Amino acid sequence: xxxxxxxxxxxxxxxxxxxxxxxxxxxxxxxxxxxxxxxxxxxxxxxxxxxxxxxxxxxxxxxxxxxxxxxxxxxxxxxxxxxxxxxxxxxxxxxxxxxxxxxxxxxxxxxxxxxxxxxxxxxxxxxxxxxxxxxxxxxxxxxxxxxxxxxxxxxxxxxxxxxxxxxxxxxxxxxxxxxxxxxxxxxxxxxxxxxxxxxxxxxxxxxxxxxxxxxxxxxxxxxxxxxxxxxxxxxxxxxxxxxxxxxxxxxxxxxxxxxxxxxxxxxxxxxxxxxxxxx
Numbered sequence: 598x599x600x601x602x603x604x605x606x607x608x609x610x611x612x613x614x615x616x617x618x619x620x621x622x623x624x625x626x627x628x629x630x631x632x633x634x635x636x637x638x639x640x641x642x643x644x645x646x647x648x649x650x651x652x653x654x655x656x657x658x659x660x661x662x663x664x665x666x667x668x669x670x671x672x673x674x675x676x677x678x679x680x681x682x683x684x685x686x687x688x689x690x691x692x693x694x695x696x697x698x699x700x701x702x703x704x705x706x707x708x709x710x711x712x713x714x715x716x717x718x719x720x721x722x723x724x725x726x727x728x729x730x731x732x733x734x735x736x737x738x739x740x741x742x743x744x745x746x747x748x749x750x751x752x753x754x755x756x757x758x759x760x761x762x763x764x765x766x767x768x769x770x771x772x773x774x775x776x777x778x779x780x781x782x783x784x785x786x787x788x789x790x791x792x793x794x795x796x797x798x799x800x801x802x803x804x805x806x807x808x809x810x811x812x813x814x815x816x817x818x819x820x821x822x823x824x825x826x827x828x829x830x831x832x833x834x835x836x837x838x839x840x841x842x843x844x845x846x847x848x849x850x851x852x853x854x855x856x857x858x859x860x861x862x863x864x865x866x867x868x869x870x871x872x873x874x875x876x
Contacts, residue, residue, distance in 0.1 A: 600624055600783050606651065610677050614784055618671060619716025623653045623740075625781035632792055635774045636712060636738045638662045643704055647694045647713025647723065647739075650674060652682045658712065659686040666702050668694045695722055699730040708735030708798075714790075715741045721761055724749070728768045728797065737769075737795035746773050746791035753862050760819040763863050764812060767803070770796040803867045811870035818858035818866070826861065827854040836873065846872045 603622065607613065614620040623629055632654065638644065642662040649655045649667035651674065659665045667682075668690045669675045675691040683689050690697065694713070703709050711727055711734055720741055727734050744757075750771050751757035765771060777790040805811050814830060821829045827847060831840035838846075847854050850868040852861065 603651065603783060606677070610673065612673050612677065615671070619718055620650070620671070621714075621782040621784055621786045622650045623714060623781060624783045628777055628781045629653055629657065631775065632738075632740070633657050633661070635792060635794075636661075636710075637736070638710060641707075642710050643702070643707065644710045644712060645699065645702055647711065647715065649678065649682075649689070650714070652678050654712065654714075655682055655687060659684075662686075662710070664688065666690060668692055668697055670694070695719065695726055699726075700733045703733040709733055710735060711737045711739075713739055715739050717742050717745065720745050724761065724765055727795070728765065731768060731797040735796075735798050737797065738774075739793050739795070740777060740790050741793060742786075743776055743789045743791040746793045749793065753860055755859070758859050759822070760812075760815050763815050763866065765795070767801055767808075767863055768797060770799055772796075803864050805867040806871050806874045810874060811866055814870055814873070815858075815866050818861070822858050824857065825854065826852070826856050826858055829858065830869075838873070838876075842876070846876070 603624065614622070638658070638661040640663060644658050644662050644665045646655055646658065646665055646667040649669055655665055655667050664686050666688045669678065670691070670693045672691055675689060679689040699709060713723070715723055727737050748757040748759060748762055749765050750773055751762055772794045774792040774794055777792065779786050779789050801808070813836070817835050818826055818829050821832070827840070827844055831838070831843040844854055846869060850865070850872050852865055852869065
């Protein structure tokens with residue numbers, strides 16, 4: 598849908614895009630087609646679309662799969678669009694994606710494909726939700742801020758690398774597919790976007806005895822990312838372990854006490870967690 602048709606539709610229904618909800622709608626048909634070409638779907642796939650907006654992707658997605666469940670939080674958009682695009686292959690839900698039970702949408706013996714143009718303010722909760730639902734979600738394709746995509750796909754030693762990076766890469770194979778200019782959306786956002794793929798079909802990246810313990814250590818380590826790792830994990834007797842013991846743990850695992858969290862790989866954090874678990 599081009600800008601003129603979009604504006605006409607908004608005026609007809611008294612709609613105004615919400616900055617709070619991060620509503621920026623795709624208006625570039627070429628980019629829409631490029632996104633569709635990069636989303637691998639089969640005729641028996643079930644797709645869940647996060648925030649279909651005015652249906653720029655929804656109908657085209659439905660042509661490539663068995664069905665689409667489009668989840669739209671905005672009641673005004675839902676009322677406008679549901680009557681226009683809902684059909685046998687497209688079901689619309691007026692709900693918050695973060696509160697939807699994905700297991701209930703998943704056909705028996707199969708996994709969902711999730712697609713969405715994601716508002717920056719809830720990108721992390723959405724990433725966490727689809728990963729937590731990995732028993733029911735196989736692949737995820739998200740249009741997100743390019744800066745955030747770089748965070749998710751960065752490696753140790755980079756400024757983008759952080760706790761969400763470790764969490765996402767532990768469970769998923771991540772790949773930035775292509776960059777999308779901010780001018781492909783209306784209203785025009787402040788930054789460019791990226792189409793990112795997440796493959797949740799593989800097992801965890803590393804073997805670790807206690808995953809939750811490892812992620813607690815990761816979060817603590819990045820809580821003061823500019824400080825040396827020894828200083829951050831020994832702060833306030835984290836996990837009830839005092840500084841000398843933490844120093845021994847790091848030395849036993851071959852990790853320099855002067856390193857920062859951003860210098861450690863997921864494998865390093867797994868080694869620390871296993872050493873804590875064994876002590």
